[in-house]
Amino acid sequence: MSDTTKSFEGWIAPRQPPSGTVGAVGWMRENLFSSIGNSIMTIIGLALIVYTVPGIIDWAFLSADYTGESRKDCTSDGACWALVAVRWKQLFYGFYSTSPGGGSLWRPNLAFIGLLIAVVPLLFDNVPYRRYLLLFSLVYPVLAWWLLSGGFFGLDEVSTHKWGGLLLTMVIGVVGIALSLPIGIVLALGRRSDMPAIRMLCVIFIEFIRGVPLITLLFMASNMLPLFFPEGIDLDKLVRALVVVVAFSSAYMAEVVRGGLQAIPKGQYEAADAMGLSFWKSMFLIILPQALKIVIPGIVNSFIGLFKDTTLVLVIGLFDILGMAKAAVTHADWIGLAREAYIFVGVVYFVFCFSMSRYSIWLEEKLDTGHKR
Amino acid sequence: MAKAAAKKAPSRAKKTGNGAAKPAAKKPDLSASEGVAIQCIGMNKWYGDFHVLRDINLTVNKGERIVICGPSGSGKSTLIRCMNRLEEHQEGQIIVDSIELSNDIKKIDEVRREVGMVFQHFNLFPHLTIMENCTLAPIWVRKMPKAEAQDVAMSFLERVKIPEQANKYPGQLSGGQQQRVAIARSLCMNPRIMLFDEPTSALDPEMIKEVLEVMVDLAQTGMTMLCVTHEMGFARQVANRVIFMDEGQIIEQNEPGEFFDNPQSDRTKLFLSQILH
Numbered sequence A: 001m002s003d004t005t006k007s008f009e010g011w012i013a014p015r016q017p018p019s020g021t022v023g024a025v026g027w028m029r030e031n032l033f034s035s036i037g038n039s040i041m042t043i044i045g046l047a048l049i050v051y052t053v054p055g056i057i058d059w060a061f062l063s064a065d066y067t068g069e070s071r072k073d074c075t076s077d078g079a080c081w082a083l084v085a086v087r088w089k090q091l092f093y094g095f096y097s098t099s100p101g102g103g104s105l106w107r108p109n110l111a112f113i114g115l116l117i118a119v120v121p122l123l124f125d126n127v128p129y130r131r132y133l134l135l136f137s138l139v140y141p142v143l144a145w146w147l148l149s150g151g152f153f154g155l156d157e158v159s160t161h162k163w164g165g166l167l168l169t170m171v172i173g174v175v176g177i178a179l180s181l182p183i184g185i186v187l188a189l190g191r192r193s194d195m196p197a198i199r200m201l202c203v204i205f206i207e208f209i210r211g212v213p214l215i216t217l218l219f220m221a222s223n224m225l226p227l228f229f230p231e232g233i234d235l236d237k238l239v240r241a242l243v244v245v246v247a248f249s250s251a252y253m254a255e256v257v258r259g260g261l262q263a264i265p266k267g268q269y270e271a272a273d274a275m276g277l278s279f280w281k282s283m284f285l286i287i288l289p290q291a292l293k294i295v296i297p298g299i300v301n302s303f304i305g306l307f308k309d310t311t312l313v314l315v316i317g318l319f320d321i322l323g324m325a326k327a328a329v330t331h332a333d334w335i336g337l338a339r340e341a342y343i344f345v346g347v348v349y350f351v352f353c354f355s356m357s358r359y360s361i362w363l364e365e366k367l368d369t370g371h372k373r
Numbered sequence B: 001m002a003k004a005a006a007k008k009a010p011s012r013a014k015k016t017g018n019g020a021a022k023p024a025a026k027k028p029d030l031s032a033s034e035g036v037a038i039q040c041i042g043m044n045k046w047y048g049d050f051h052v053l054r055d056i057n058l059t060v061n062k063g064e065r066i067v068i069c070g071p072s073g074s075g076k077s078t079l080i081r082c083m084n085r086l087e088e089h090q091e092g093q094i095i096v097d098s099i100e101l102s103n104d105i106k107k108i109d110e111v112r113r114e115v116g117m118v119f120q121h122f123n124l125f126p127h128l129t130i131m132e133n134c135t136l137a138p139i140w141v142r143k144m145p146k147a148e149a150q151d152v153a154m155s156f157l158e159r160v161k162i163p164e165q166a167n168k169y170p171g172q173l174s175g176g177q178q179q180r181v182a183i184a185r186s187l188c189m190n191p192r193i194m195l196f197d198e199p200t201s202a203l204d205p206e207m208i209k210e211v212l213e214v215m216v217d218l219a220q221t222g223m224t225m226l227c228v229t230h231e232m233g234f235a236r237q238v239a240n241r242v243i244f245m246d247e248g249q250i251i252e253q254n255e256p257g258e259f260f261d262n263p264q265s266d267r268t269k270l271f272l273s274q275i276l277h
């Protein structure tokens, strides 16, 4: 809180420090060499950096191969990024565009651009025309589903078993994130309800889901669910995975939100009640805005966990970006290039997860109203 | 939350002994209660086995200003919290503004719209600005247009002498300023009755004065006020009646001059000697 640069009206910034402690030398003296122990740690750290970083840069960039048909074309002793250059379509889209039954890649691309447009007004409240953009966010799920799976209004149907790679990761991640928060909130409120039946139902759901690993749930969904449905009804594999992922992350989200609800002092509920606000109004206007703000780190933590857990759909035969990378390095042309494949996938995951983490920090600072509990 | 607590509270079987010995609660004559703001008739409340309020009979007339005092744990807060149903009573009747409080949520909300409450710890909403704190209930409960609600809020913020803080957050205000905002926030609902639960006891001495000034000012407008406080100067200045409670009972009530200078019961004398030194 103390180094928050963002400020609101009337906030008085802390005074600048005396001049002797500023500047590069001052900074180094204060942060790197403030004591003998710290000086030793600084030197060891520097040595480690000098020892490892040049080698990594050389392997990854300077003596890397960027083009080629197969690993045989990678002649230097650096990384073989030709793998990514050749297999990018599978890594990003799976078998979406392979015929028969494939679709053109502009469809997922457009869906991705649409996602960005739909998400921006949700994340930032000062974008121009936010009202209209929010309407777009509302219809976006339908639009995206139509773009990706087609089947009507002039778009050819692309069966979901052809979806894969980053596209699949994104579909599961975004659906999971978008649904787990509202469902989690409802479950958290239900768990605190006065009505025993509702409370029991929520507790049983949350505790059952939390007590069983995600992999087990996915296996159950793929092998056991069909037993409960009459012969002939074939539930889409992706839909099954989505249901499981959403249920799983909602249960965790419910507990995160419940933690926030419990942190709100009783006086807030009483003040809301004393004004004559109804239960739902006091929840949405008073309690939830504060409770959710407190648990932003926990919520984003769940989102990041969920995004990375999507890769477990591998066990029911859906190939996300990691699945595709694994498939690539077992191919005869690229065998043995596990390092390149996994580093690439790691970087992609990192970009998404790190963005979420930065956003959460930014949001916390933005919502800070100087209230100390 | 209070609704939740109210529902969970034990539905007590009629107590024999204490309660039954008294005459059964008389039916109040609602038509005759023209000038009556609040009426408690044979009211009893328990927390589990603990009998917090014992046979409370109290009539508050419109425009009357009542100060309630008594030792800690005597049930003062509980009594005024029963009057807007933040707490549920188990026996007897409470009639506020001709509406009898029962489990009927509609009636409860009706009463709460007409009764403002100021808490010891202010309970402002920290995520909203001062202005938003003041306009929230008028907009969402009274369905007032936003611009009008803001005008009303501004006029009350001026009355409590902090219009310039309207766009700040509660966390940026001093305790005294926060409590004045809390009073303005209640007044924005245009209540007929105001309840205060030790509004100054969480404040530093120099801030107590500014809050009391606002309350004196409010008293002069003819507002019906029920105030739990140990500010005896305030009681002498504005109260029509001082009520002394101990162990869940109303021990003594009188107009302030008599009450302070000529207390009747020993318990009152002891209490007064302790707080007046």
Ligand SMILES: Nc1ncnc2c1ncn2[C@@H]1O[C@H](COP(=O)(O)OP(=O)(O)OP(=O)(O)O)[C@@H](O)[C@H]1O
Pocket (backbone or CB within 6 Å): B047, B050, B052, B070, B071, B072, B073, B074, B075, B076, B077, B078, B079
């Ligand atoms: N929710 C509760 N459950 C059980 N007992 C309670 C509860 N709330 C209050 N009490 C008890 O009821 C009694 C009266 O409480 P109350 O808060 O009304 O006292 P008070 O007169 O306002 O005291 P103070 O001056 O300290 O505020 C106290 O003994 C208290 O311990």
Ligand SMILES: [Mg+2]
Pocket (backbone or CB within 6 Å): B076, B077, B078, B197, B198
């Ligand atoms: Mg009290």
